Each structure stands twice: as C-alpha cells, then as structure tokens.
Amino acid sequence: MDGPAAAASGAAFDAGAVIEIAERLQGLEGPLLPILHALMDRFGHVDERAIPVIAEVLNLSRAEVHGVVSFYHDFRRMPAGRHVVRQCRAEACQAMGGEALAADLERQLGVSFGGTTADGRVTLEAVYCLGNCALSPAALVDGELVGRADADGILARVAGGAR
Amino acid sequence: MIRVFVPGDAAALSVGADAVAAAIREVATALGHAVELVRNGSRGLFWLEPLVEVERGGQRFGFGPVRAADVASLFAADFLSADRHPLALGAVESLPWLARQQRLTFARCGIVDPASLADYEAHGGLAGLRRALAMAPADIVREVTESGLRGRGGAGFPTGIKWKTVLQAEGPRKYIVCNADEGDSGTYADRMLLEGDPFLLIEGMVVAGLAVGAEKGFVYVRSEYPHAFRRTEAAIASARAAGLLGADVLGSGRRFELEARLGAGAYICGEETSLLESLEGRRGQIRFKPPLPAIQGLFGRPTVVNNLVTLATVPTILANGAAAYRDFGSGRSRGTMPIQLAGNVRHGGLVERAFGLTLAEIVEEFGGGTASGRPVRAVQVGGPLGAYWPTSLFDTPFDYEAFAARGGMVGHGGVVVFDDTVDLARQARFAFHFCAVESCGKCTPCRIGAVRGAETLDKVIRGADPDANIALVRDLCEVMRDGSLCALGGLTPMPVISALDHFPEDFDRPAQACAAD
Numbered sequence: 214m215d216g217p218a219a220a221a222s223g224a225a226f227d228a229g230a231v232i233e234i235a236e237r238l239q240g241l242e243g244p245l246l247p248i249l250h251a252l253m254d255r256f257g258h259v260d261e262r263a264i265p266v267i268a269e270v271l272n273l274s275r276a277e278v279h280g281v282v283s284f285y286h287d288f289r290r291m292p293a294g295r296h297v298v299r300q301c302r303a304e305a306c307q308a309m310g311g312e313a314l315a316a317d318l319e320r321q322l323g324v325s326f327g328g329t330t331a332d333g334r335v336t337l338e339a340v341y342c343l344g345n346c347a348l349s350p351a352a353l354v355d356g357e358l359v360g361r362a363d364a365d366g367i368l369a370r371v372a373g374g375a376r
Numbered sequence: 377m378i379r380v381f382v383p384g385d386a387a388a389l390s391v392g393a394d395a396v397a398a399a400i401r402e403v404a405t406a407l408g409h410a411v412e413l414v415r416n417g418s419r420g421l422f423w424l425e426p427l428v429e430v431e432r433g434g435q436r437f438g439f440g441p442v443r444a445a446d447v448a449s450l451f452a453a454d455f456l457s458a459d460r461h462p463l464a465l466g467a468v469e470s471l472p473w474l475a476r477q478q479r480l481t482f483a484r485c486g487i488v489d490p491a492s493l494a495d496y497e498a499h500g501g502l503a504g505l506r507r508a509l510a511m512a513p514a515d516i517v518r519e520v521t522e523s524g525l526r527g528r529g530g531a532g533f534p535t536g537i538k539w540k541t542v543l544q545a546e547g548p549r550k551y552i553v554c555n556a557d558e559g560d561s562g563t564y565a566d567r568m569l570l571e572g573d574p575f576l577l578i579e580g581m582v583v584a585g586l587a588v589g590a591e592k593g594f595v596y597v598r599s600e601y602p603h604a605f606r607r608t609e610a611a612i613a614s615a616r617a618a619g620l621l622g623a624d625v626l627g628s629g630r631r632f633e634l635e636a637r638l639g640a641g642a643y644i645c646g647e648e649t650s651l652l653e654s655l656e657g658r659r660g661q662i663r664f665k666p667p668l669p670a671i672q673g674l675f676g677r678p679t680v681v682n683n684l685v686t687l688a689t690v691p692t693i694l695a696n697g698a699a700a701y702r703d704f705g706s707g708r709s710r711g712t713m714p715i716q717l718a719g720n721v722r723h724g725g726l727v728e729r730a731f732g733l734t735l736a737e738i739v740e741e742f743g744g745g746t747a748s749g750r751p752v753r754a755v756q757v758g759g760p761l762g763a764y765w766p767t768s769l770f771d772t773p774f775d776y777e778a779f780a781a782r783g784g785m786v787g788h789g790g791v792v793v794f795d796d797t798v799d800l801a802r803q804a805r806f807a808f809h810f811c812a813v814e815s816c817g818k819c820t821p822c823r824i825g826a827v828r829g830a831e832t833l834d835k836v837i838r839g840a841d842p843d844a845n846i847a848l849v850r851d852l853c854e855v856m857r858d859g860s861l862c863a864l865g866g867l868t869p870m871p872v873i874s875a876l877d878h879f880p881e882d883f884d885r886p887a888q889a890c891a892a893d
Contacts, residue, residue, distance in 0.1 A: 241635075242592075242635075242655075242675065243637075243655050243656045243657040243675075244657060245657030245658075246637065246638070246640060246654065246655075246657055247637070247638075249640070250599075250638055250640070271657075277658075280658075280659050281657065281658060281659055284642065284659035284660060284661075285640035285641055285642050285660070286640070286641035286642060287599050287639075287640040287641035288640060301561075303561030303562075303760065303810075304561040304562060304719065304756055304760060304792050304803070304806070305561045305562045305718040305719040305790075305792045306561070306719075307719075307803075307806070308718075308719030308720040308792055308793060308794045308795075308798070309719060309720055309747065340600055340641070341559065341561065341643060341760075341810065341813075341814070342558075342559055342560065342561045342562075342563075342600060343600050343601075344386070344387075344558060344563070344564040344566075344567040344600065344601055344604075345386065345387050345390055345564065346561060346562045346563065346564055346716065346718030346719065346724070346790070346792070347387065347422035347423070347564070347716070347717060347718050347721070347724025347725050348387055348390060348391060348422050348425070348724070349718070349719060351390065353600070353602075356602055357389075357390075358386045358387070358389060358390040358603065359390050360387060360390030360391045361390075361391060
C-alpha cells in the first residue's frame, strides 16, 4: 500500500494486503461482506484487481465475487472524492424540503448525484433513510450524521481540501 | 458528584450533542463543579435534542434544545441545582409527551448508560433471561405465543408460532437472526435501541436461542447506521466479557454466541430471505418460499429471523409474564407499538403506546401538527411501501387489522407527516422510482414494473393522456401486487394506489407542450 494518494490514482494495487484481509476474515461464517467492508475501510473502494484475489482465497468464482460487489450500493469500484456527502432522498426528508436541498447541493457543487466534483473534493450520493427522520432533512457527511441539514452547513463541512 | 446526561444517540449528535457535552465538561471544570457526564440514549423527544438532563435527588430535570453556546448561561443560571434557565423543562418524566406513553420496550432507552451492563441490570435488565434460564424451551415459546407478540418489522406474523416451528425443526445447528436493516423512511426505533439500550436486544436474542435451541445469533445492522453498528459491537464485546454471551451464559452452562454484521446499502436486505443471502455472502436476492427460513434458513439451517423491536420486546414479556403484555392493545394487536413520528411534524419522536391510538391522536396530539405550521394534508404510515392517507382517515386506530381494512399497513410504525405543499403524484412516482433503485431483480413484475410505472407516471405528471395512463398504472399495480415474489414489488402499489384513490386531484394535470411526446 503506497498510501491513499497512490490508491486514488489507480497506480498501486497491493494484492498482499487484500490476501491478508481475506485470509484473516475467511474463517467467519459468510465472510465475503466483511471482507469487502474491510477493503472499503482500508482502501476506500474495491479495486477490480481485488476480485480474483478474494475469489481465490474463498474458493469462489470471480463471477460470484463480482456479482456481490456490484449488487450492493456501498461497494465503490472507484475511489470517492476527499469528502463524501450522502443526502437522504427518502420520504421523511422530502416532507421537509429535502428535494430543494438536493437541487441546491447539485447546483452549488456543480455535480449531479452519483458524481464527484471535477477537483475530486466532494462525492455527492443519494441515500434512502439515515434514521434521523424527526430531524430531517438529514445527511451523512464523511460518516457524520447531520440533522436539520441545509446546503450552507453541509458545504462548510466539506470546504477544506482534505479531511 | 452531580450526574448530567447528554445523549450520545446519533440524532442528538446530528444536532450538536458532542459539542454540548464538551462545553459542559469544560465549564464545569473551570468553575470547579464535580460533574459526572453520562452519554445516555435518546428519550425520543427529538425536537428537544440535545436534551440535557440533571439528576437531583434521584429525579431528572431537563433542558433543551441546548446548543453549545447555551452552556455558559446554563451554569450562570445554576442549572445543576435550579430550573431558572429559559430552556428548563422541569422533571422529564412529567413532560406530558412522555407521561402519556406506555413504555415497555423503551422503558430504559434514554435513561440508562447504554455502555454499562451494570446499569442495565440495575434498571431491571436480565430479569427475563434469568427466568427463561429456569424454563423448558417449549414453555418459553408458549409464554411468547400467549403474549400475543407479532412481528414488529411490518409483517405482523405471530412470533411464538415462528419460534415453535424452529423449536420443532430437527437440526444440529440453528440460528437467531436479528433484522436491524431498518430501511423504512420515517423509522428509527431499531436505531434508538441499538444506541440507547443494546443489552436489551442481546438479552432478547439469548432468550430466543434458549427457546428454540440455537447457540448462534447474528445482528444484521444497515450500513446507514454506522454509529449504531459501533455501539452494537461494543455492547456485544461487553456482554461477552461479562459472561452474558459465550459458552456459559450467566453461569448456566448454556451457550450463545453473537456477531454483528454490517449491511451494504440495499433496502431489499430488510426482506428476511435477502438478508439471509447477504449474511451468507451473496447478492441480496430474495429466495422462493417455501422452504420457510424457520425450516431452512441461514446456511440451510432452521432460523428465527425477527425484527429488532420484536426481539427486544421478549425480555419484558419474560420478566412480567405473557398476560401483563397481552393486557395492552386492541383486537388482535396485543401489547405496545413504538410509533415513530417523522417528516414535517412539530414534535417528532418516539411514542410507545398500546395499539389503538387513532392517527389523529398520534399526529395532532403527540405530533402537534406540522413543523411548517401549514395544514396537514397527508401521512404515509408504514414506510415507503405504506399508504398515503388524507386526514379524513385520521379516525383509524393504530392496529394491524384496522389499517389493513382501509388499504394501509402499520409496517414498522413510521408515520411521515406532509403539509399541504405535498404533490401526491410526485410521491407516487417516487414509490416506483424507489422500487426500481432497490429491486433485487429476481422477479419481472418488480424489476420491470417499477421502471414502467415511473415512466407512465411521468406522462401523467406532464398531462399526457392522463386517463389512459392512470388506467395503465392501476393495471400495472395489479400485476405487481399479485405477481411479485416479495413485499417490495408486491407492496409498491400501496402508496401509488392510495395516492390515486385519496388524492385524485393531484393527478389531474394540464397538458404541457413537450417535444418528446
């Protein structure tokens, strides 16, 4: 592992680290999701090149591992921006102006949901419910829950160049 | 040493509870006050969060909503010993909003230190498990059956019957799976318990294990709840260290192991068979039933899959007896339900009451109307697959059968309030869109129907041949309801049809000039 910057550039891929994670967790009952989460925690995404490595350790086909990685919204195939804003787009937040907030975030960040700003600073994603429905609209900004969210508050949290 | 409580619940944190706690610690130190700060769960009065409580003479006095900037003035008004500050609420237990509730499952939430097993036990925890340890498995199952407890995840299936099936199933290995994939918008009861009283769930799962002969359990927590997941893992570690989990549960010689697992952002994994697939490490696609999970569940073994609130209600039933629980409720809906008020509501939060409150009592008396101050126009009860209802149905009592009789469902207990700016045609379209995003893809009515439904409602919304397109949507809804394999495709018609039936004026749109037509 050559650090997050190298991973983000796609230049480096540390198969040894993937093997280490997969072998450490393979004894669990149903180890694949915990392994993929561990890769997300370590690298921020699941590199295409990790799929055959995991398949080898778990004695699965590459297709099976690929199928799981691609099924779940959480497993990114590409690195995210330096900040990740996940805004709730579900009903309780809609009732409190969530759609206007979504439009505002898209306009101010200059990016659509599912995208990352050109400078790589912010990834904007939709999420369906954060369990903060009495303090909506809600967003998860770099893993921190924000209640009664507004665009200014969210943008202030992601204003810096790094976390 | 004065005890001061600042919730560590994610909702309280989302409006600044950590900064408030830090400010209290800092000012108390500077002024030389001996303060013990407890990070409790939330009481569920979210419009008052962060709700700071001070314990005086065994009673707790509340202040809220407190911002970090208020802390200096709280100390200046001597809040540790007096209620002079403008944010003072008086004795928390006497707040009408709480005093009118019947908290059984949430009896400790917001009160205890959720990180302390000793505190849990001091507040009545483990009494149910201790009783269960002295009972035969069939007697535990009978107790749960006689309590009338039904699944709180939405389906409302009698819990005791499910347990009995697993108890009678043969097999060397059985599992208890807690469904904490609380994906319905407008719900947060599971999250509050994981963060505010996690040992309650652990106790309930150990009891379930004793009842059916299972020695291993999984808690499947959705990844949208990172804070709750960390709390769950910490509570499991404490329980294991204290001998509540492991090879010798409370010195009984009985074994129960528990693992927390993280979902990965798929609403469908709240469906029990998808959840099992996901736990096994596969795509969260639903399974055909039969076989029921009770017969062939996780890794093909007999498995109890229960919602978190269901499992967390079991200790209370065991501690107080089936009759005490069954005495609450109405009709065939026995016991209490944690109702979660959400969306555009003035007093949003958790109301645990016996079944039978009317929607009007819930939305108007507890909720206090909308947050925006505008008239209530619609509520959606039971999550994204629940019906949209107008205020003319507010006399409906909150109970499984009464809601079903009017084309709705109580689901997991979420009540999302909308004011008169809501556009029900857009909400109906969203129901299809959500189904399209979250469909597992296994069956055609759901996978294709959701996409076609959204496209057709787009035409209605821009006024393109609305009558014919609405007829098409109704037809499609029939196909999805009758032809889908699980509740996602099967119930997506519920919000759509209820919006069409109760709010037809929102679908009567003027035609827009549109090149694409």
